[in-house]
Amino acid sequence: VRVRVHQAQFRGAVLPAYENRCAICSLKESQLLDAAHIVADTDEGGEPVIPNGVSLCTIHHRAYDQDLVGISPDRQVHVSRRLLAEEDGPMLELLKGFHGREILLPVRRTQRPDPERLALRFERFVGASS
Numbered sequence: 434v435r436v437r438v439h440q441a442q443f444r445g446a447v448l449p450a451y452e453n454r455c456a457i458c459s460l461k462e463s464q465l466l467d468a469a470h471i472v473a474d475t476d477e478g479g480e481p482v483i484p485n486g487v488s489l490c491t492i493h494h495r496a497y498d499q500d501l502v503g504i505s506p507d508r509q510v511h512v513s514r515r516l517l518a519e520e521d522g523p524m525l526e527l528l529k530g531f532h533g534r535e536i537l538l539p540v541r542r543t544q545r546p547d548p549e550r551l552a553l554r555f556e557r558f559v560g561a562s563s
Contacts, residue, residue: 443481444468450544451488456536457502457510458527460490467494471504471550484547487536496528503558506548508536511555513562 447468454461469489472479479485487504489497496502503511512532519525538545 439474439481440468443470443486446481446483447486448488450483450486450539450541451537452540454488454537455490455493456487456504456538457493457531457534458490459537462490465490467491469494469497471546471554478550478553483539483544485550487546492524492528500558500561502528502531503555503562504536504546504551505555506552508538508546508551510534510536511558511562513558515562 444467448463448466452461453463453466455466460466467489468486470479470481471485471487474481487497493502497504501513501516503513505511510531510533512529516525517529517532536546
């Protein structure tokens with residue numbers, strides 16, 4: 434039960450910081466948005482604070498968690514080489530179209546993703562996609 438409360442509070446803080454939009458695709462359907470941890474809450478540095486979170490739609494959250502999509506410290510979206518090389522219809526083409534774009538950022542600087550946490554997480558993405 435405590436984990437659910439923590440997740441609800443984290444979501445309740447992160448999503449409004451991103452104006453209830455996916456940071457990658459701008460989707461604004463709140464029922465399809467999640468608060469994704471940059472550094473997992475089970476890891477050191479994984480506190481449930483806004484700079485450790487990104488508002489992502491469920492598809493982008495799943496891709497981020499599976500290291501199919503990464504966000505570099507300079508806030509650029511990176512799609513894994515494997516996905517970039519695949520051809521699998523319009524949904525994948527749409528996902529690949531975000532490669533190289535900057536994520537949407539909270540207006541308040543204090544709520545923006547922590548570059549150090551992004552760097553740690555991006556190392557995992559790079560390792561998984563090589």
